[in-house]
Amino acid sequence: MKAMVKELIQYRHLLMMLTWRDIRIRYKQSVMGFMWAIFMPLLIVAAGIVVKKGISIISGKPLELSDLASITVKALPWAFFIGTIRFSTGSLVGNRNLVTKIFFPREVFPLASVLANLFDFGIASAALVVILGFMGVGISVYLLWVPFLLLFLILFSAGLGMLMSCANLFFRDVKYIVEVILTFAIFFTPVFYEASIFGKWETLLLLNPVGSILECINTVVVLRRPPNYYWLSYAASCGIGLFLLGWNVFHRLEYSFAENI
C-alpha cells in the first residue's frame, strides 16, 4: 500500500498531464466548449423537473422552489459520478497504445478520468452557486460537510472506476453492461425524488452509497440541517472501502494488462 502511494506520487506529473489532456481534447474542436460541463447536469435537472411536476400533480402538493434546488444540487454530483464511471471504464482500453508500450502505474488512467470529470464538476458547481443564490438558498454551518461528502463520492467513483476499467480490459462486454446500468441507475438513486417518500423502503434506497451521499448533500445544502450520521458514516466507509478495494485489485492485475488488452 505504501509502495503504491509512493509510486503514484512519483508519477503525479503524468497524472496531471493526462488529466489535462482529457480536459483539453474534450474542449478542443467542440462547438459547445465549456457549456459541455453544464449540458449534462442541465438535462438531468430538466428531466427532474418533469418528474417532480408529475409527482406534484398526483399528490396535489404544489411544486416548490426548494424542490428545484434539491434536484439541481443532486444532479451535479450524479453527473460527475456517471461521467467518471463512463470515462474510466474505457480509459485503459482507449489508451491501449500506452498500456502496451510504456511502463508507468496504470492507475493514472482511471484516476485521470476522475480528475477530468472533477474539473467539469467544478465548472458546473460555480454555475450552481450562482443559481442557488438566486433561488434564495442561504449559507449554514452544515455546508462544512460538503467537502467531506464530495470526497467520499470521489473515492467511491475512483474505486469503482478502477474496478470497471480493468474489468473492461479483460472483458469487452463490461463497457456495455456499465452503459446500460448507468442509463437506468438514476431511477434507483434518489436524484429526482427524496428517499423519504418511499417510507419504510427508504433504507433500501439509501443502501446505494451514491444515494446516501446525495441525500446527505441535499440535507446540508438545501435543507440546512445536520446530515444523518448513520448514513454519513455508511457512505464514508463505502467510499473509502471501495477505493481501497478497487486500487488493490487494480494493482494486483496491473502486471497482466499488457498481454490481455
Added chain:
Amino acid sequence: MSNVAIEFCHVYKKFKKGEKFDSLRDFIPHLTRKILSNASNGDLREKEFWAVKDVSFQVGYGEAVGIIGPNGAGKSTILKLLSGILLPNKGTFKVNGKISALIEVGAGFHPDLTGRENIYLNGAILGMNREEVREKYDSIVEFSELEEFIDTPVKRYSSGMYARLGFSIAAHVDPQILLIDEVLSVGDFSFQQKCLKKMHEIIDSGTTIIFISHNLPAVIQLCPKTILLNRGAVHQFGDTKDVCRQYYKIFSQTRKVDEGDSLSLEGVELFSSNGSPVTVFRPGDPAKIRFSIGSKIEIKDLVMSLFIKRNDGMVLFDTRSDLSGNKYFSFSEGETKEIDLSFKVNLPQGTYYVGMTLIAPSQGFCLYQDEAIEFYVDAPKSTGYAFLDLKW
C-alpha cells in the same frame, strides 16, 4: 557493488496463440478448465508457446548492446520485460538504474493536440516532469526542425514529422538505461544521420543502451556487442560484426537449398605469391586459394562460384566460373581434385571470409561452403569496401 546494469537469468515468457477470451461468456468455461487441469506456471498449456526461452545475459554500466534477429524472435518482448510492461513466467532479472523505453516513437501522442502540447504530454509519459520539459523544450523543437508547425495539431503532420517529433522528445529524456526499439528508421537520410549522432552522444555520456534494430549497419555503428535472438532463445552474444555475419549466414536464402553429400570440401588453403601458406595479406598482394574437393559419384559440368565476405557479413565479391571464365568442373567416381584459383587482394584493412559453391546447373547446389577460410588484410591506412591502389 557490481557494475552490472541489466542482468537476465534464465528468463522465460510464454504467449498464447489464437483468440483470447474477450467476453465473460467465453471466460467462465475456460476458467473451470484451467482450474481442473492444474498445470503450473512454468509449463506450456494447449496453444501456448515460448516467446522468450531461457534467455540469460548481462549488460554492464555504460555499455551499448544491440539485439537483432528475425521477426518474432522475441526482441520486443525482452524490451517489454525489461521495462516492466510484461512479467516473466520463469526466471529473474535485475535492472539497476532508472530506465526509459522507446518502444514506439510517438506512442503517447494525441492527434488533436498541437506539437507543443504533445511535447509536454509525451515528456510526462516518458518520465519527465513539467520543469524538465520546459528546460529542454527549445532544444527538442530545434532538434525536430518543426518550429513552423509546432502549434499545429499533430494529426495534420506527415508521418515523417510525427516520427521526428517523437524521436526528438525521446532523445531528450536522460535516463541511466535507455531501451530503444527500432526508432532509427524514421525521417529522411539527414535526420537519420542526426539521430545516429545523437545516439552516439547519449552513449558517450555513459548511458547504458539496449538497441533493437533491423538496420544492421546502425547496430554495428552504435553497439560493440550484440545479441542474436532466434525463436525466443539467444543464438549468439558477442562482437557485433561476428553476430551480424552469423545472422546473415543463418537466415540467407541460399542456406535453405538442399545439399547433397556426394561432394565434399576436404581442404582449403591460401598461399602468397611465393607459394607459402599465409592468412595475412597486404592490400594488392597476389593470392592463391586451393580447394580440395572429393566426389563419391561421377558428375559433369559443375559451375563453381566464389564469394568474399567482410566480417559483418556483407558480400563484397561474388562470381561464377561459367560467367566470368567459361569454366566447368567434372568429377569421376571417387576422385579428389584440387582447384587452384588466383586473385589479387584488393581489399582494405579487415577480416574476410571466402565462400564457395558448386552447382549442377540443372539440379541445384551440390556443395555449399559459406565460410571456407578466413584471412586478414593488414592495411592500417585505408578503409571502405575496396583497395584501389591509388597513386598520389
